[in-house]
Amino acid sequence: MTTARVAERAGLSNGLVHHDFKDKNELIESTIRFSLAEQRNDVLVCVGKAATPIERIWAIIEGNFSERGFTRSIAQGWVSFCGDACFNPRFLRIQKVVYRRMDDNLVFSLRSLLPITEARQVAIDISVLIDGFWMRMALQGFPGREEALGRMRAYLERVFVDFDRGRVSAQPRRKHRANDLTRVVSD
Template sequence: MPKTGMEPIRRKALTDAAIEAIGARGSMDVTMSDIAGRAGVSPALAHHYFGSKEQLITASVRALLSDLRADTVEALRKARTNRARVSAIIAVSFSEEQFSDDVVGAWLAFYVIAQRAPDIRRLLSIYSRRLHSNLMSGLTPLAGAHDAERIAEGAAAMIDGLYIRKALGTGPARHDAVALVEDHIETQLLEIRGRTL
């Protein structure tokens, strides 16, 4: 008989194991057995909970997005100014958990599979819209809607680019990645202030 209350724990273990396995491999070239072994459960149980590897991968993307959203909400709750909101979003994007080798590798593998998996593509589009919206919430009062749009697009592109460089082993350390994006934001805001003087 299955233990009561174990399903959410095992589901979480399986999504964590999928992210770890995909991130370590850098591709979707993993099996349910690989993932189940990392999670400490049988492949049959993994299939019972998720049905297929594709469903487990979709659940894993959702889990990553859920964690990122929770971290972002908490960071924004603590931000006291619009500029602090922007910094909080950048810091969360490069947090120790989000910018770990396995998570970065998994993100990139998910982007690759999104080209032929509509559910994954939709979830990654949600991430992109959320990042943009969160950046705009802090930037618009500081720069106006038009300039905020441009700055937010640049910051999002830098974040994505730094993830790619990290996956290739050529990217900067976490703190340096934060500094690069912060420098982009601050340079753009200084330029706007200069135009209004």
């Protein structure tokens, strides 16, 4: 990606792009910040409807797979940004903030359902699963939103027992019970 190519696709002059952004990294950072703000808003809308800890957990997951945000082009931008974060301290700082916020928000709800050590483990699992689906969307164009959400539901069903309309027993799942989370998502 070059600023000239971005300018061309946006229907702007290269000079105008350089007027607003001193270099490609500043343009990428601004784009990522905008995308993250939209994603944060998507999550907040979902969380605003949640009444129980498990509903808040699901809201965070659902907000990360919003119809508007979970697209191949946005996923490709995120994966490219993550790759550059290995070499760009400003990008790495943003990425660390994103992951810390995700983990903290998940742990906040999970700690009322699980011992804190397990809550942190499950938060990381959820975060890694979300990243994995974003990576696959970027590279392969799938899975789509519904499949990703279905697989996230299946993961949560394996973690929690007695899941019924947002009430969860914090005991580890010993036996898979299908469709428990489907009720919460469809309510």
